[in-house]
Each structure stands twice: as C-alpha cells, then as structure tokens.
Amino acid sequence: MDILQMLDFVGVAVFAATGALAASRKQLDIIGFVFLASLTGIGGGTVRDLILGQTPVFWIANSAYLAVCVAVAVLLYFTAPLFEYRYRLLLWLDAAGLAAYCAMGAAKGLAAGAPPLAAVVTGVMTATFGGILRDVVSGEASVLLRREIYVTAALAGASLHVALTLAGAGTALAAAIAVAAAFAVRGGALRFGWALPGYRHLPGRPAGKALPAEGATARTSARDAADRRDLR
Amino acid sequence: MDILQMLDFVGVAVFAATGALAASRKQLDIIGFVFLASLTGIGGGTVRDLILGQTPVFWIANSAYLAVCVAVAVLLYFTAPLFEYRYRLLLWLDAAGLAAYCAMGAAKGLAAGAPPLAAVVTGVMTATFGGILRDVVSGEASVLLRREIYVTAALAGASLHVALTLAGAGTALAAAIAVAAAFAVRGGALRFGWALPGYRHLPGRPAGKALPAEGATARTSARDAADRRDLR
Amino acid sequence: MDILQMLDFVGVAVFAATGALAASRKQLDIIGFVFLASLTGIGGGTVRDLILGQTPVFWIANSAYLAVCVAVAVLLYFTAPLFEYRYRLLLWLDAAGLAAYCAMGAAKGLAAGAPPLAAVVTGVMTATFGGILRDVVSGEASVLLRREIYVTAALAGASLHVALTLAGAGTALAAAIAVAAAFAVRGGALRFGWALPGYRHLPGRPAGKALPAEGATARTSARDAADRRDLR
Numbered sequence: 001m002d003i004l005q006m007l008d009f010v011g012v013a014v015f016a017a018t019g020a021l022a023a024s025r026k027q028l029d030i031i032g033f034v035f036l037a038s039l040t041g042i043g044g045g046t047v048r049d050l051i052l053g054q055t056p057v058f059w060i061a062n063s064a065y066l067a068v069c070v071a072v073a074v075l076l077y078f079t080a081p082l083f084e085y086r087y088r089l090l091l092w093l094d095a096a097g098l099a100a101y102c103a104m105g106a107a108k109g110l111a112a113g114a115p116p117l118a119a120v121v122t123g124v125m126t127a128t129f130g131g132i133l134r135d136v137v138s139g140e141a142s143v144l145l146r147r148e149i150y151v152t153a154a155l156a157g158a159s160l161h162v163a164l165t166l167a168g169a170g171t172a173l174a175a176a177i178a179v180a181a182a183f184a185v186r187g188g189a190l191r192f193g194w195a196l197p198g199y200r201h202l203p204g205r206p207a208g209k210a211l212p213a214e215g216a217t218a219r220t221s222a223r224d225a226a227d228r229r230d231l232r
Numbered sequence: 233m234d235i236l237q238m239l240d241f242v243g244v245a246v247f248a249a250t251g252a253l254a255a256s257r258k259q260l261d262i263i264g265f266v267f268l269a270s271l272t273g274i275g276g277g278t279v280r281d282l283i284l285g286q287t288p289v290f291w292i293a294n295s296a297y298l299a300v301c302v303a304v305a306v307l308l309y310f311t312a313p314l315f316e317y318r319y320r321l322l323l324w325l326d327a328a329g330l331a332a333y334c335a336m337g338a339a340k341g342l343a344a345g346a347p348p349l350a351a352v353v354t355g356v357m358t359a360t361f362g363g364i365l366r367d368v369v370s371g372e373a374s375v376l377l378r379r380e381i382y383v384t385a386a387l388a389g390a391s392l393h394v395a396l397t398l399a400g401a402g403t404a405l406a407a408a409i410a411v412a413a414a415f416a417v418r419g420g421a422l423r424f425g426w427a428l429p430g431y432r433h434l435p436g437r438p439a440g441k442a443l444p445a446e447g448a449t450a451r452t453s454a455r456d457a458a459d460r461r462d463l464r
Numbered sequence: 465m466d467i468l469q470m471l472d473f474v475g476v477a478v479f480a481a482t483g484a485l486a487a488s489r490k491q492l493d494i495i496g497f498v499f500l501a502s503l504t505g506i507g508g509g510t511v512r513d514l515i516l517g518q519t520p521v522f523w524i525a526n527s528a529y530l531a532v533c534v535a536v537a538v539l540l541y542f543t544a545p546l547f548e549y550r551y552r553l554l555l556w557l558d559a560a561g562l563a564a565y566c567a568m569g570a571a572k573g574l575a576a577g578a579p580p581l582a583a584v585v586t587g588v589m590t591a592t593f594g595g596i597l598r599d600v601v602s603g604e605a606s607v608l609l610r611r612e613i614y615v616t617a618a619l620a621g622a623s624l625h626v627a628l629t630l631a632g633a634g635t636a637l638a639a640a641i642a643v644a645a646a647f648a649v650r651g652g653a654l655r656f657g658w659a660l661p662g663y664r665h666l667p668g669r670p671a672g673k674a675l676p677a678e679g680a681t682a683r684t685s686a687r688d689a690a691d692r693r694d695l696r
Contacts, residue, residue, distance in 0.1 A: 023431065024431050026377055027379075027430045027431050027432070028377070028430060028431060029381075029384070029427065029428035029429060029430050029431070030428060030429075030431075031381075031383050031384040031387055031428065032376070032383060033431070035356070035360075035376070035383045038353070046283065050282055050283070050514055050519070051510065051514070051519065051520065051521050051524065052519065052520050052524070053519025053520045053521075055282070055283065055284065055285025055287075055519075056283065056284050056285045056344065056346065057283050057285075059350065059353075060283065060284070060346050060347075060350045060354075061347075061350075063347050063348075063349040063350055066349050066350065066353060067349070077431060080431065081432070112520065114520065114524050115524075115525075115527050116527075117527040117530050117531070118523065118524045118525075118527055118530065121502070121523075121530060124499070128499075132601060136368055136600055136601075137364060137368075137374060137376060138374075138377070139373065139374060139377060141603065142601060142602075142603060144496070144499070144601060145490055145492070145602070145603060147491075149493075149495075151495050151496060151498075151499045152493070152495040155495055195493065196493035196494060196495065197493060197494075198491045198492060198493050199487065199488050199491050199492060199493070199494075199497070199541060199544065200491070200545070255663065256663050258609055259611075259662045259663050259664070260609070260662060260663060261613075261616070261659065261660035261661060261662050261663070262660060262661075262663075263613075263615050263616040263619055263660065264608070264615060265663070266615075267588070267592075267608070267615045270585070278515065282514055282515070287514070287515065287516065287517025287519075288515065288516050288517045288576065288578065289515050289517075291582065291585075292515065292516070292578050292579075292582045293579075293582075295579050295580075295581040295582060298581050298582065298585060299581070309663060312663065313664070368600055369596060369600075369606060369608060370606075370609070371605065371606060371609060
C-alpha cells in the first residue's frame with residue numbers, strides 16, 4: 001500500500017468518524033450512523049472522481065472503503081458517549097481528514113492529467129465536500145462558514161503538493177509535506193483561533209444599520225454559544 | 233416493460249408527487265411544482281447513474297421520465313388542495329418511492345458489475361437521494377433526521393434484493409420481495425412509529441446539561457409540532 | 465471565441481460575483497470569497513457536464529474559467545463595500561447569469577445529442593444549480609423559493625433556444641433571443657415583482673388554521689424583512 005492509498009483510507013476513516021459524531025449529535029439510530037459516516041467518508045472522493053471522469057467511482061470496485069465506514073460507524077455508536085467533547089473531537093478528526101484529502105485529491109488530479117490550477121481545485125474539493133455533505137444533510141451550520149481558517153488549510157496543502165510535485169519532488173515526499181502543512185494550519189486555527197481578516201463593511205457605513213443587517217453576526221454568536229455548549 | 237422498468241417509472245412518479253407536495257407546502261407557482269417534482273423524481277436515479285458511470289443519465293435518452301414528472305406536477309398543482317393531510321400523503325408516497333427505488337437501484341448496481349456491498353449502497357442511494365435533494369432545496373427538515381425508521385427500510389430492501397439475486401432468485405421475484413419488505417418496514421414506521429433505539433448519551437452524564445445541548449431534542453419537538461400542524 | 469463560449473465566460477463571471485457577494489454577506493475571509501465564487505461560477509456547468517457524460521468537466525482542461533472566478537472574487541473582496549445594496553446587486557447578477565446559462569446549457573444539451581425536452585432541462589439545470597449550491601452552502605434562503613418568477617425565466621430561455629434551433633435558426637441568433645427573453649422575464653420579476661399565481665389552499669379551508677401552518681408565510685415575511693434590510 002503506497003502513501004496515496006494510505007492517505008485515502010485515513011481520509012475515509014476520519015471523515016466517516018466525523019459523520020458518525022454528527023449522527024450522535026442528532027441522536028440517530030445505528031443505521032443513521034452508518035449512513036452519515038458513509039456519506040461523509042466517501043463523499044469528497046466521489047465528487048472528485050465524478051469530475052475527473054473516473055467512473056465507476058473508487059468505492060464501487062473496492063468494497064474495503066465501505067467496510068471501513070461501516071466499522072467506524074458501529075464503533076462510534078457504542079463508544080461516542082465516552083467522549084465528553086464530541087464536537088471538538090469532530091473538528092479535529094475533520095482537520096485530519098482535510099489534511100489527508102487535500103494532498104490525495106491534488107495527486108489524483110495530477111495523475112488524471114489536470115493542469116496545476118485544476119489539480120489544486122480537485123484537492124480542495126476532495127478535502128471539503130465530504131464535510132459539506134455531512135453538514136447539509138445533518139442540518140448543522142456549515143463548517144465553511146466558521147470564522148477561523150478552514151478552506152485556506154486545504155488550499156495550502158493542495159497548492160504545496162502540486163508545487164512540490166512540479167518542482168520534481170516524489171509523490172510521497174510532496175504528500176507528506178502537504179499533509180503536515182495543512183494539518184498544522186487547520187490545527188493552529190482550531191487551537192489558537194487563527195483567522196484571516198474577514199471581509200469588513202465600509203468604515204464610513206453606519207455600523208448600527210449595516211452590521212446587524214447581515215445576519216452573520218447573530219449567526220456567529222449563536223455558533224459560539226453552540227460551541228461552548230458542545231465543549232461541555 | 234419488465235419489472236425493473238416498471239419500478240423505475242413508479243419511483244419517478246411517486247417521488248415527483250412528493251416534490252410537488254413539497255412545492256405546495258411552499259406555495260410555489262406551477263413552474264416551481266414542475267421543478268421540484270423533476271428534481272425529486274429523477275434525482276436519486278441520476279446520482280446512481282453518475283456513480284456507476286452510466287452517462288448520459290437515464291432521463292436524457294428517454295424523455296418519458298421527464299414527461300411523467302411534468303404531468304404529475306401539473307396534476308397535483310390543481311388537485312393538492314383536495315388532500316387534507318398533505319405532509320402525511322407526502323410521507324406515504326415517499327415510502328412507495330423508497331421501496332421501488334431501493335430494489336431498482338440495487339439491481340442496476342449488480343447489472344453494472346458492482347460487488348454486493350456496493351450494489352446495496354447504490355440501492356440505498358437511489359432510494360434516498362431524491363428525497364434529500366427535495367428537502368434541501370425546499371428547506372424542509374430532512375426526512376433522514378426523523379426518529380422513526382427510514383434509511384433502515386431502504387437498506388433492508390436493497391440487501392434483500394442483492395441476497396436473493398446472489399442466491400439465484402430471478403430479478404422479478406427478488407425485486408418483488410424486496411419492494412414489499414421495504415414498504416412494509418417503512419409503512420410500519422409511519423403507521424406505528426417503529427424506531428430503532430436511538431443513540432443515547434452516557435447515563436452518568438448530567439442530563440440537564442447534555443441533552444438540551446445537542447439541539448436534537450428541540451429540533452425534534454419542533455418537528456413534532458410541525459407534524460401535528462400538518463395533520464390538520 | 466464564438467457566442468456560446470462568450471456566454472459561458474459571462475455566466476461564470478457573473479455567477480462567481482454572486483458567490484463572492486454571498487461570501488461578503490457572511491463576512492468570510494478572502495479564501496472564502498474565492499471558494500464560494502468558484503462553487504457558484506462553475507457549479508451549474510459542472511452538473512450539466514456530469515449529466516451529459518462530458519468528463520473531465522469543462523474547467524479541468526481550460527484553467528481560464530477558474531482564473532476568472534479567482535479574479536472576480538479578489539476584486540469583490542476589495543470593492544464590495546462600495547456597493548450599498550449588495551443583495552439587490554447579487555440578484556441582478558444572478559439574473560444575468562441565469563440568462564446566459566439557460567441558453568448555453570440548452571445548446572450544449574442539443575450538441576450532445578439530447579432530445580428537445582432533455583435539452584431544455586439541461587438548460588434550466590445549468591442556469592439554476594450554481595445558485596442552488598451557493599444558497600445551500602452559504603446558508604441563505606434559496607432563491608428558488610422566492611415568490612416572484614425565477615425558474616420560469618430559465619425555462620422560457622431554454623425552451624426558446626431549443627425551439628428556435630429546431631426551427632432552423634443559427635445558434636448565435638437563437639442564443640441571443642433566448643438570453644434576451646430570459647433576462648427580460650427575470651428582470652421584470654425583480655423590477656416589477658412579476659409572479660405567476662402561487663398555489664393556493666382550498667378556499668373552503670379555514671385560513672386561520674391552514675395558512676400559518678404551512679410555514680411559507682412566516683418564511684416569506686422573514687425574507688421580505690431581510691430584503692428590506694438588504695436594500696439599505
């Protein structure tokens with residue numbers, strides 16, 4: 001098993017775990033756990049394969065991917081109550097999946113003959129679409145709308161992988177550096193709240209009118225409150 | 233017309249009807265009815281075909297599928313006010329579509345050469361993705377998050393179809409049994425509130441803190457309230 | 465560059481702008497702008513290409529599409545505060561994208577050998593799916609659920625393009641007329657509130673019970689309130 005296939009299984013497993021944790025937050029039954037775990041685990045790679053025209057998609061031929069999703073879901077159905085901070089765990093596992101998949105997706109894009117910019121995009125898509133599907137289907141606020149760095153970490157990893165590969169680095173080295181960088185960036189965001197400057201309204205614009213009007217502020221506060229609850 | 237093609241048209245028609253009923257709940261115009269009916273009617277099968285690599289997808293070559301969606305949408309635009317319990321009707325039609333499509337999707341997966349586990353997954357996907365698209369686009373709470381059995385019914389039907397086919401049963405017999413089983417399971421859930429045990433928090437965990445924190449409880453109550461309203 | 469390719473770039477650019485404006489409403493960082501702009505800009509065409517089986521999809525081979533999305537996103541990150549009525553601008557750009565893409569999508573469907581009805585559907589899908597993805601991922605109320613005409617404009621443009629082409633008109637002429645018609649219809653809806661008659665409940669049904677029960681009314685009022693805020 002080479003490094004790319006290893007990253008693929010790591011990505012599937014940890015994203016599946018985030019899907020199962022989302023299911024636990026909605027108090028679904030065990031089949032709901034399996035469903036959300038599979039959707040999240042194989043979702044990003046499925047969209048990537050579709051867009052590159054590589055069908056049937058990766059989990060059709062090799063049932064090991066689905067078996068991993070089922071096993072992770074069943075395991076978490078019974079063990080999730082042991083974790084006190086499930087949403088935090090979900091976010092860290094999501095960070096690991098993001099890191100594994102942004103390199104893996106970029107590598108698959110390059111292997112399929114996509115030009116560099118498109119390969120970066122397939123990397124970012126692979127890393128983010130499983131989580132988007134999870135959040136949309138489970139009715140959670142999208143992780144993409146959080147203020148701290150998210151897509152940026154996937155973009156950094158995918159860009160690094162493509163740049164290093166173009167510069168002549170082997171796939172294993174490029175992937176290892178890209179995964180480490182993406183995880184470091186996203187981990188820093190989770191741990192220290194790293195954020196790029198968010199878009200700000202025109203300073204001259206009356207704040208009393210413009211800011212509450214956007215809805216983002218209220219939403220963010222609600223999210224923060226939800227996070228604090230989740231940390232219990 | 234063999235049994236699989238018949239199931240396909242039944243699935244398209246009843247899912248299209250659920251899309252039209254969702255449009256009626258949002259008081260859309262007639263084109264909105266046609267749009268949501270088509271999206272729901274052909275959505276699940278479209279995702280299935282994409283994943284199996286069978287493109288152009290099924291409704292491109294045969295316009296009869298789209299014609300069915302349009303006809304159902306127009307019919308319901310004028311007749312929906314006659315039904316007093318539209319959300320309940322939507323759920324029962326959704327159950328019929330789920331039953332037809334879990335067998336049909338699994339059969340198509342097997343026919344495309346997918347291994348058994350992957351064929352089960354294509355069956356479940358075909359049966360559930362039309363409804364997911366309908367709920368996401370129309371802004372309804374996802375039917376997947378309901379407490380009573382849903383995905384489990386599709387899984388039972390798809391697994392039965394694959395197991396019976398592997399055991400040597402003809403496609404028609406396997407599909408008939410699978411459809412009946414899936415509809416019985418989902419119907420029992422709708423009629424008698426059948427549910428698998430939902431995930432429960434650790435008993436030792438202070439309920440006052442953990443339970444309201446998850447959001448699922450409040451959401452469920454809101455859904456129950458909405459259901460009661462809908463039954464009027 | 466022929467007219468279809470021009471329409472393609474116009475569609476990508478204006479839809480990308482609507483994605484960037486949605487990002488500004490959520491106060492995302494610059495990478496969030498690029499992400500939402502790209503998702504919205506290339507989303508509709510990606511779904512169209514997948515369904516027609518034309519993979520790898522259009523933006524893989526030609527990186528110019530992605531470059532346009534990135535440029536538009538960066539530009540709007542710095543200039544959006546200059547626009548006072550951003551949601552209104554978003555809606556008008558969305559109308560331009562809708563007009564460009566309904567003709568372009570229908571033309572691509574016909575070119576791929578789809579029958580007339582399916583070509584109309586690929587036109588409508590191309591025109592609407594970018595906006596659906598934008599609204600779902602950014603957590604906005606779907607533009608499809610607005611009371612004034614939306615899908616109808618895309619349907620009019622796509623149908624006109626297919627009908628004129630079948631009647632022997634050249635692609636450029638058919639596309640020009642279709643784009644103008646779709647933009648006129650959607651523009652009229654935005655400017656004058658044009659709407660088809662919405663579905664209405666049975667007159668005999670007690671309004672006090674049925675109307676508030678549907679949720680659409682409350683939702684619509686909230687949306688109207690949001691619009692009024694946005695117009696400031």
